Amino acid sequence: MFEYSTVALERTQFVINFYRQRKLPITGSAFYNECIRLNIYQNNRATAYKIKEDMDAGVLGDFKADIHTYVAIFNDVHASTREDLALLTTYYDEMLGRGIQPTDLVQKPLIRLARKIGEIPLVRALLESPGTAKLTDIHSTTAARLLSNKAQAYIAQYDLVGARTQLEELLLYHIPKDTRLLPSTQGYATGSSDIRIPYEFTRTRDAFFIYVRSLYESIIRIYIIRHRIREAHELLDDMRRTIYLPPSRMAYNWFIRYHAKRKNIHRLHEIHDMMLQDGVAPDEYAYTKFITACMYQPRPRRLRKLVDKAINDGKLPKTLGASFEPADGPDPAIDEAQDESAPRPSGLPEIPKHIAELTSVHDLVFHPEDCVRFYQSMFLEFDGRIKNSRDEQCLPNAHIINAVMCAYTMLERPSLVLREFIRYAYHQSRLYPHQPPPDIKANIVPVAHMFKMALDASDATDNQEQSQRIHTQMVRWGIRLPNSTLFNKF
Numbered sequence: 001m002f003e004y005s006t007v008a009l010e011r012t013q014f015v016i017n018f019y020r021q022r023k024l025p026i027t028g029s030a031f032y033n034e035c036i037r038l039n040i041y042q043n044n045r046a047t048a049y050k051i052k053e054d055m056d057a058g059v060l061g062d063f064k065a066d067i068h069t070y071v072a073i074f075n076d077v078h079a080s081t082r083e084d085l086a087l088l089t090t091y092y093d094e095m096l097g098r099g100i101q102p103t104d105l106v107q108k109p110l111i112r113l114a115r116k117i118g119e120i121p122l123v124r125a126l127l128e129s130p131g132t133a134k135l136t137d138i139h140s141t142t143a144a145r146l147l148s149n150k151a152q153a154y155i156a157q158y159d160l161v162g163a164r165t166q167l168e169e170l171l172l173y174h175i176p177k178d179t180r181l182l183p184s185t186q187g188y189a190t191g192s193s194d195i196r197i198p199y200e201f202t203r204t205r206d207a208f209f210i211y212v213r214s215l216y217e218s219i220i221r222i223y224i225i226r227h228r229i230r231e232a233h234e235l236l237d238d239m240r241r242t243i244y245l246p247p248s249r250m251a252y253n254w255f256i257r258y259h260a261k262r263k264n265i266h267r268l269h270e271i272h273d274m275m276l277q278d279g280v281a282p283d284e285y286a287y288t289k290f291i292t293a294c295m296y297q298p299r300p301r302r303l304r305k306l307v308d309k310a311i312n313d314g315k316l317p318k319t320l321g322a323s324f325e326p327a328d329g330p331d332p333a334i335d336e337a338q339d340e341s342a343p344r345p346s347g348l349p350e351i352p353k354h355i356a357e358l359t360s361v362h363d364l365v366f367h368p369e370d371c372v373r374f375y376q377s378m379f380l381e382f383d384g385r386i387k388n389s390r391d392e393q394c395l396p397n398a399h400i401i402n403a404v405m406c407a408y409t410m411l412e413r414p415s416l417v418l419r420e421f422i423r424y425a426y427h428q429s430r431l432y433p434h435q436p437p438p439d440i441k442a443n444i445v446p447v448a449h450m451f452k453m454a455l456d457a458s459d460a461t462d463n464q465e466q467s468q469r470i471h472t473q474m475v476r477w478g479i480r481l482p483n484s485t486l487f488n489k490f
Contacts (some may be wrong), residue, residue, distance in 0.1 A: 034054060035073070040075070048072075082112065092106070093094045105146070111150065115152070140208055143170060151219075160222060171242065174384075175205055178204040182204065216238075220254070224255070254286060255271050266294060270481050280408070287377075294368070295368065306365070366410060371403055375396075404420050421454035421470070440477050455481075
């Protein structure tokens with residue numbers, strides 16, 4: 001879209017009024033083109049179209065519509081319907097019939113509007129039409145804006161080859177010399193052509209790289225959606241080498257979500273290190289994925305894939321492949337007596353049967369040390385003190401606390417299990433002193449598991465007082481313990 005400057009539009013309005021009041025002669029079509037542009041911006045389309053018709057009819061003198069006239073008409077910030085697109089397409093055909101070659105300033109708003117209302121065939125026709133003007137190196141930021149939008153149109157058609165071509169063409173332009181810094185480079189839309197940069201910064205180096213980064217991340221997102229993760233990582237590495245702006249937090253979260261679902265813990269460590277190197281602070285969403293990925297038990301299908309991959313990599317014997325058949329979850333026949341029959345040296349109850357069955361692939365499924373490491377990193381990031389359960393700098397959510405308590409349970413650290421439970425209970429009671437916290441209803445399963453683990457830990461440490469407090473908190477919040485044990489779901 002045209003990057004309309006309020007000051008420039010006010011000046012244009014002043015000049016138009018000045019000419020009209022003094023009835024000064026008009027010596028060029030540029031005056032009428034600016035009148036059209038101003039009326040289009042003010043949503044006075046009928047007036048703008050009338051000016052254009054009067055130009056063609058010779059009413060306003062020997063002035064005809066040129067490419068700048070059509071640029072002013074097509075860059076309509078208010079166009080949003082199919083009727084608007086049909087009208088603009090009519091003007092586009094008229095322009096071609098007059099032998100006026102379209103430029104990117106003409107094609108871009110049409111592509112944008114066609115994508116918005118789902119007219120993909122028109123987008124394809126516009127992308128394939130010849131005659132696009134080649135911008136010079138001094139217009140590198142303009143090229144970044146236009147080529148980014150064109151690439152977004154290719155992405156809308158799932159044509160990654162066309163999008164990569166636009167990216168490669170964009171990287172050939174010189175970097176702008178204006179080094180003024182934008183107020184923030186993280187707050188602009190990612191993976192979108194709808195990037196609105198303040199007018200005074202539109203020719204800066206930051207603006208250029210924001211468009212380039214947006215294009216990189218749009219292509220990366222499609223690669224991840226298509227499960228082409230290797231190409232996505234290659235493009236991420238290329239982006240980190242090519243542009244000085246770091247990838248956005250949203251782009252990193254795409255990778256985190258992909259690898260967390262597949263329990264690729266080593267990849268999660270790599271991404272975490274990249275974020276710290278680039279100065280992109282992980283948010284609560286990222287740390288929730290980091291921590292819970294280390295401890296959740298995947299569904300049978302995903303577990304089967306983990307085992308097959310480990311066998312192919314030589315991490316597990318091939319004989320395991322034929323005999324390993326993961327169950328669909330905890331055995332409903334297991335009762336509490338069986339669960340608590342053989343306590344471990346720490347005093348915690350025996351590891352549940354459906355977890356013990358995974359002994360041969362335990363290292364593939366559960367990573368308690370990595371879970372604790374990510375948890376410690378989260379406290380460092382938020383400037384909290386992990387040893388102080390009443391520290392208010394960092395307030396982990398129920399999923400994080402549940403996973404960390406499970407990790408400490410597997411590591412046979414009952415005192416730390418209690419510390420994390422106290423942390424969660426204290427802060428929820430502090431925030432909601434007169435009612436059950438909303439977090440309880442939204443996450444009833446992990447919260448119930450937390451209470452069960454806390455009771456087991458208090459029994460292991462022979463802390464009857466703490467056990468009584470836990471029971472009191474259960475009654476206050478209306479918590480009922482599950483019949484099975486705690487490791488089945490996160």
